[in-house]
Amino acid sequence: MGHDARIPRRELGVGEVARRSGVAVSALHFYEAKGLITSHRTGGNQRRYGRDVLRRVAVIKVAQRLGVPLATIGDALKTLPEARTPTAADWRKLSEHWRADLDARIQKLTRLRDSLDECIGCGCLSVDTCPLRNPHDELGEAGPGPRLLDPG
Amino acid sequence: MGHDARIPRRELGVGEVARRSGVAVSALHFYEAKGLITSHRTGGNQRRYGRDVLRRVAVIKVAQRLGVPLATIGDALKTLPEARTPTAADWRKLSEHWRADLDARIQKLTRLRDSLDECIGCGCLSVDTCPLRNPHDELGEAGPGPRLLDPG
DNA sequence: AATAAACCTCAACTAGACTTGAGGGCGAAG
DNA sequence: CTTCGCCCTCAAGTCTAGTTGAGGTTTATT
Numbered sequence: 345m346g347h348d349a350r351i352p353r354r355e356l357g358v359g360e361v362a363r364r365s366g367v368a369v370s371a372l373h374f375y376e377a378k379g380l381i382t383s384h385r386t387g388g389n390q391r392r393y394g395r396d397v398l399r400r401v402a403v404i405k406v407a408q409r410l411g412v413p414l415a416t417i418g419d420a421l422k423t424l425p426e427a428r429t430p431t432a433a434d435w436r437k438l439s440e441h442w443r444a445d446l447d448a449r450i451q452k453l454t455r456l457r458d459s460l461d462e463c464i465g466c467g468c469l470s471v472d473t474c475p476l477r478n479p480h481d482e483l484g485e486a487g488p489g490p491r492l493l494d495p496g
Numbered sequence: 497m498g499h500d501a502r503i504p505r506r507e508l509g510v511g512e513v514a515r516r517s518g519v520a521v522s523a524l525h526f527y528e529a530k531g532l533i534t535s536h537r538t539g540g541n542q543r544r545y546g547r548d549v550l551r552r553v554a555v556i557k558v559a560q561r562l563g564v565p566l567a568t569i570g571d572a573l574k575t576l577p578e579a580r581t582p583t584a585a586d587w588r589k590l591s592e593h594w595r596a597d598l599d600a601r602i603q604k605l606t607r608l609r610d611s612l613d614e615c616i617g618c619g620c621l622s623v624d625t626c627p628l629r630n631p632h633d634e635l636g637e638a639g640p641g642p643r644l645l646d647p648g
Numbered sequence: 649a650a651t652a653a654a655c656c657t658c659a660a661c662t663a664g665a666c667t668t669g670a671g672g673g674c675g676a677a678g
Numbered sequence: 679c680t681t682c683g684c685c686c687t688c689a690a691g692t693c694t695a696g697t698t699g700a701g702g703t704t705t706a707t708t
Contacts (some may be wrong), residue, residue, distance in 0.1 A: 413694075440616055464591045
């Protein structure tokens, strides 16, 4: 220790960001490769982050809990002008947008559950009449919802 | 065409199953490799399926919509004695089991949405107080729910 | 100067659910 | 007989969100 002391107060090394944000160093490398965060380098080619990286990573983590794929999060972060620290207003805009997706996802699952309840009773799986087999409720097909969860 | 006419009425070729069930031939190969469906072969080494394969594939598709991973579906299908066609009672048993998972998933997403609603208002993302950043609600971590959607 | 902790890059691996492609076989119609 | 459509196997590629490891460098301390 005492190692980080050399770094100016507002600059963070990758290890420190990892410790403070709770994501692995390899994940930070990965996010940077994907353009979700940025850094500049020291003479010795080591990454240095501004303090805004902590809020950015926080936004990333929350968005992931909401089920938003990284690429979409990246697009959203890029709408913030020039590597700016996301403000409360920025966050509100992003989260309102993602809330709609989350809501759609919940509704879809709920409808699915209702169909399932009916079909537990009848056990039909009939090709023509079973609501589980005839998903006429294809709405949120496009959008940031994870494909793996809701393929149809 | 006219090709399928050679196949006895209750035996289905892989292409026909694909057309009727709506899954690709490659997917059927894949399911067979994973042991979810079975076939016997003609003299020319081509697959022939019994009609029960259609219901099995239907169960697979519905279970996938519920968010159940293929491996779990396979385990469940294996509990049906010896390649039997799933009956209504079998289906009821499977679906009741999976319904619980679905329910848990819905609840989790709903709690998440509620947290998000609070945080849209405050825009905080505070490390210590924000419920979105401090998920003390880690419950249904284990279980067949898709990891990609609900990593935390 | 030497050592140790932290850092660097790049390639390869993981899981899940498939798809795509190469290279070849089988069966019926013209 | 040739061609067309459907079928076969097996290997490799796709996508997501990273992790793991090898081999080498930088930085801080002693």
